[in-house]
Amino acid sequence: MLVSYNWLKDYLDVTVDPADLAETITRTGIEIETLEHPQEGLKKIVVGHVLSLKNHEDSDHLRVAQVDVGEEEPYQIVCGAPNIAEDQYVIVALPNSRIAGNEKIKKGKLRGVVSQGMICGLQEIGFSDSVVPEEVKDGIYVFEDAIAPGTEVYEALGMDDYILDFDITPNRADTLSMEGAAYEVGAILSQNPNLKIPEVSEDSQSFDSQVKVSLDLDESAVSNYRLRYLTDVNIAKSPLWMQTRLMNAGTRPVNNVVDALQYAMIEMGQPLAAFDADKIEGDLQVRFAKSGETIQLKDQDPIELGTEDIVIADNQKILALGGVVTSTAAEVDEKTTSLVLQSAIYDGALVRKSAQRHGVRTDSSARFEKGINWDNTQKAIDYLAQLIAENGQAKVLAGTKVIRDTQKSPVVIDITTARINHVLGTELSTADIIAIFERLQFGVVAEGDTLSVSVPARRFDISIDADLVEEVARLYGYDNLPTVLPVVEQTIGGYDRQQQALNKARDLLVGFGLDETINYSLTTHDKAISFVKEAKDVIALDWPMTKEHEVLRQNLVSGLLDSAVYNAARKQTDLRLFEQGRVFSQENGQNQEVDHIAGLYAGQNRPNNWQNDVKNFDFYEVKGQVEAFLKAMGFTKATSYVAEPIKGMHPTRTAAIYYGDQYVGFVGQIDPRELPKTKLKEVYAFELDMETLLSIDVEPTVSKEAPKYPAIKRDLSLLVDEAITNSQITSVIDENGGKHLRDVQVFDVYSGDKLEVGKQSIAYQLTFQDFAQTLKDDSVNKAIEAITQALTSELNISVR
Amino acid sequence: MSVFDHIQTLKDQGLTQIKEANDLDTLNNIRVNLTGKKGELTKVLRSMKDLSNEERPKVGQVVNEVRDLFATEIDNKKEQLQQAELEAQMQKEAIDVTLPGKESYLGSHHLINIVRQDIEEFCVSLGYQVITGPEVESDHYNFEMMNIPKNHPARDMQDTFYVDATHEHLMRSQTSPVQARTLEKHDFSKSPLKMISPGKVYRRDDDDATHSHQFNQLEGLVIDENITMAHLKGTLQAIAQHVFGEDREIRLRPSYFPFTEPSVEVDVTCFACGGKGCSTCKSTGWIEVLGAGMVHPNVLENAGVDSQKYGGFAFGLGLDRFAILKYGVSDIRDFYLNDVRFLEQFRQEAK
């Protein structure tokens, strides 16, 4: 809402500097988004009187004007505007003046003819295209009345004003009017605003049977409805003072009826309507639209209405969409002579839905949505009638036709001084608090420290004591509140076990040299169900904004891959990325979300160095990171890696990871077909279901002494069929190694020329240790013997 | 020449030889010559049978003294020579210590998580529990419980992603539903509630330099019998000073949120200019950093908490915004594109 500083002076004795006032309002009530002073930056712009006009000899559209600008001699100014004429009073930018956009105007020549300045349109001195009256939009501005030549134009055009842009939060719609703003500023300045009381001089003829009204809606839909009737209207332009106030409020002046509707609404907050009485056929009906009915708005295709749209209609057509907009069917035009004025209050939710449904948001609909002062309907229609009567020499028929006038029961809230101090942490006295309510023009009856506060209808945002506490707090001043930390019974802060574990997991991967990323949870359908063992039902947006973000991810790797591809496109191809985040799915119609962690590796396994011992990441290096990660997280029970297909992963270089017999994730190479158009070649990734891992009970750590007795190590070199896997061999070794076998490590794998085709050699180092005594060679030999026999008999392996 | 003179001569010669020995082999030969089974001192002892009974013990004693002296001197010399040999060895092992080391990869935490954990840990030190909740929420917890019924104008302020046709479930547009869930469960007869809820939130925004359809919030809630707005000010000042620097001030401005009353916007002294006024703060000296207020009685009552007895404050801040403000990040999309050159510059930041 654009609030004029000069207009505020109609109600209040405002002497404070506009910038200071803006700051105070911001700190006390409503943020002032901007403060504009329209004449700022303009220089030497005055009224000129066009004395004579002749054609430019070298141009078919330029004309040469002699203009009285208050100097002894008239100025010669060349002008190209089509609407220039003799005897006009116009805006002149003198030589060495400044117009909008800090543009300097100099004396110069136009096609050989001297021009001492420029005759201006409103846009050229800073008015926005959206507020300039249509008839002067494409030419120079012409004053209606004579103004002494040489006078600066700023006052006449309202440019000496200051415009405060109230950034109104949804609860403070009471300030969506000059009256509301006056109350607010009055409370801040401790002044009672002097509001205008309409003075309608009514004609002897009364308003009775000219219009019949049928109101078919209940009080919840239409709580107030009243009409006035005017005759002998003279449609013309509004006086300049009204036009400039409207323009400063962001509204384009049209004529004395349309402008009065706008002006009265801006002043009193009540949306109003006017219909050309001669265009109304039959009775006025206020009802819901019937399906199939349409409304015709200016320069638009007809809009089809629904059965929840409130309409004003006559026997033939729709005149208005209630609370939103008036149709062209009975609109006021130059020939209009009789008017039906309407002041009504509609249900905010219905208006909001109508406006939304049809994409027609207006100043009127915004006010109904946010709230209306029920006390102003009669006053506003009186004021409207007065303005039209004054500006259009109209007759106001006696009386208002009040079709409905629902009264709101007054809001009275009891509150105590103690309660206010209790919430704010202040020590205000009852008198302090009463003084604040009086500044707000609220009624207060005090009994001891209990206050009964009557809230005027214009403050429809206030209904409970917390609302009153806010009024006290903001007017007392937030700066005046003490600043202390809460004193409460000691509470124990901290993270829960899962958060602690996830924080640790993230720290570990950073320690391993990975960069933490955050990717989007919303992704494409394909990416959402990639990199999973089995895709589940996806959670999809009801109304996605883009295909890129339409369903929720079931994996983290696809996001990491997006980030990797983004980096590769920027020549960053050595990557170690991870993310800890949620994945989402639906099971039996229930939404599920669980925490995962995933990593991605591409390129070199360490930074370049001059010793040149750098390799590219491979499966085993990445698997080693997963193993170390699981170990460090305390997931030390049997983990198995099983070659299994995972969607999007390399078919023979991927392992599903099982913790016990529970599937917890995978590690492997990303299927190269998932990497189109990127410089990345071999990309490895892992993803772990942290929710499942953390749900498995981990035994508490109990300290054990470091072993006192030495361990014995033995090497076993095996000649093995290539089809046999390490995990088959180690499980045979584990089963047959006896109770002192502590560890089995692969230390060499060889296949090649020296072996027969289809064979490979694997060398293991076995560690035996007895924690109770020194282990004898003899018992180790027995264990090795048992292992060797089992390997031979079960897997046909020869020990070399 | 008496036997004693002979021993003296042996002693002097022996010590000189030891002193002049240049390597361990020579020293070993000297040891054998002087103190070995066939060495000079042994010869003296063997010749003792020619001496008188009175002289014999004296000669024995003197020979033993000299033998001990030789042993000590030889050991010392040996130690010296070994040290010299090692020293020479290490001289040969010289390397160019100015050549670069073999670096390991250094990982980095994501800036948003650095900012998040910093605030979390500060709040934990003040006795707050960190509580997380679902990102796919019900309309009930995200809106209804937070005093935002259907058709409430505030629903326009945060256009929402719904995940079903009936609009019962949605991507949470704020982390407040976690507070609603906690309020329902908390036993106020046992202890006050002090919590923060961090996490991702989602809104229908087109992604550009200042908007993201996914971002991160951290909200705080303190409820007890005697919590005041002064406590809110104190708490926010402490957090602002922890995050942005000790000499920062805060100020409150009236605002509106459906779940608090009174509601305030909180500004902190501009960190670019220290409050003097600059382009960052649009010459106001202040930068808006978060929203806060006293919890609306409806929010408490919706969760079954007696709003006459209990009350308190809530605050909510955007972690992306905090990171942008504190580190001068110019484009919010940088947080989600994960260019490693962007990510890695925050490696040195303490959490």
Ligand SMILES: [Zn+2]
């Ligand atoms: Zn600044």
